[in-house]
Amino acid sequence: MSDTKTLLKVTDLKQYFPVAGSKALVHAVDGVSLSIKKGETFGLVGESGCGKTTTGRAILRLTEPTAGRIEYDGDVLFDSSTKEKKDMLPYRRKMQIVFQDPYASLDPRMTVGDIVGEPMDIHKLYSSKEERREKIIRLLERVGLNSEHANRYPHEFSGGQRQRVGIARALAVDPEFIVCDEPVSALDVSIQAQVVNMFEDLQKDLGLTYLFIAHDLSIVNHISDRIGVMYLGHLVEVASSDQLIFHSAHPYTKSLISAVPIADPKTARASKRIILEGDVPSPVNPPSGCPFRTRCPYATDQCSAEMPALKEISSGHLAACHNLDRIS
């Protein structure tokens, strides 16, 4: 990336949710810090329940974070220590989201034209009805649909087309930053590639910055400049995508990479999977110290006593582990 200005900076973000009927809290996101440069795609991977989606939503303040600080383009949107809370409406023009499920995220009773037009209604982005209509058509064309589609309802579209509608809606306010929350995981393989390519084209043409959230490491690796790996509410490793795939440091990242099913029989037969024992612990009652220690083959007493900090191990490569020197 030639433009190295930081667009989004998140510091020690925490998002806890109450558990119904008890005083316990779900530690969904537990101290995540990351920064995203302008024009960059930052991928966030991890398994279900690791807090990747919650991180994306908390950044947009779709849920109010429990603690931490969010800075966007130099403005502090949220800071729990100074009690700063900006009105988000003006920022919604700059920061948008594309949701995972193209079935649940479109109102079945609105036409596609109105779905795409609604953000423009809210932000008053047109001066006449004709202008609104023209803009809607331009947006639909932008995502590979056409003007005929504007008067139809979501149920008339396939999954891939619906996801295009969701993207057109996000683009309606001409945003700078988009949180893409598992935007292709509900789609068929042959359609995934269409949508991934579209995200790439839009980024190039409109200079967008993405936070790309997905559980599929091969898609994230393909689209991202840098990748952050989350486990149980924590960011355990951050690196450029090549560095992460070929020189991962954290034992969780290593097992995640080895578990990716490779669509190449010879490589698949030759590769050794690192099979992790057991399941992810509950975020209601996370383990002391390192969140991964209960499944980690390298865990020591230090790991249960002390949370490892995310520290730089080489330029731009961060990992949170006490035993990096013991792991080959």
Add this chain to the structure above:
Amino acid sequence: MNDEYLVDIQHERLSFFTPAGEVKALNDVTIQMKAGEVLGIVGESGSGKSVTAYSIMGLTADNGRIVGGTVTFNGHRIDQMPETELRKIRGKEVSIIFQDPMTSLNPVYTIGNQIGEAIKLHTDKTGDEVTERIKELLRLVGINEPEKRIRQYPHELSGGMRQRVVIAMALACEPKLLIADEPTTALDVTIQAQILELMQDLQKQLGMGIIMITHDLGVVASMCDHIAVMYAGEIVEYGRTDDIFYNPRHEYTKGLIRSIPKFYEQEYERLIPIEGQPVDLLNPPAGCPFAPRCDSCMKICLKQKPDKSVFDEPHYARCWLNDKELFEESTKGSTNE
């Protein structure tokens, strides 16, 4: 001749009769599978991969009917069998694992109760023998503390554990064929790796045949002997795993392989998608079903269905491009395909 194969489907046609018209879900599907083999069926939603496999168990929705061809499994003519007979082989000779382990387990019965059901139904075991068999099965699928698990309910287990329970249920009577319908799609990657490993171990240990239905080429690459690629209710290509990955002969198969990101590639390569939308089975195209999305589509592709071209037995594909003479005629020999 039928005894040679565990599964022998010949020219099966299956349609669903809906208010909107006849949906031709399967068009002339032929599959032969030997005992102990692992067959992968890949394709996108609506391609007919689940319908094909379910019909081996005689499972079709109420509005679905086999309208042509024969389905033979383990010597039984499934397409002619009454429901009462089918019930005797389901769970005994052939079992199935579904995608979502939560919805395939009954939330109000214990794990032990549910695994025991198949044992009681299909064997003459009683009382403690059943309990022993349940514990043995739970250990087989890698669940520790079976004494405790046997009394637990599905909601007390994680997704990976539930899928292990479902596998234990399926294996209760040591079936000859296990149908796995997207068994790992609802699971996380690290749990998926555990379950695939388990299935491979069990297959070697028990020698059963597996039909693996999936949209994930990565899953079939590591565990299948043969692969059938389905598109719009037809098998467009069939072959050994290596044939399909290293020498694909159908444009759809090639497209599928091209459209997934290469994981260990350092150079950035743009993905090559298959353009267009999947086929509407209410109005299937007259010729090759893939023709409307195919980059190499020729005139004949739109008019007439291609026949099988057999390459290195059992590898075949249905694509006009493989019909050499005709192809050379239409392009005046200007290509090296």
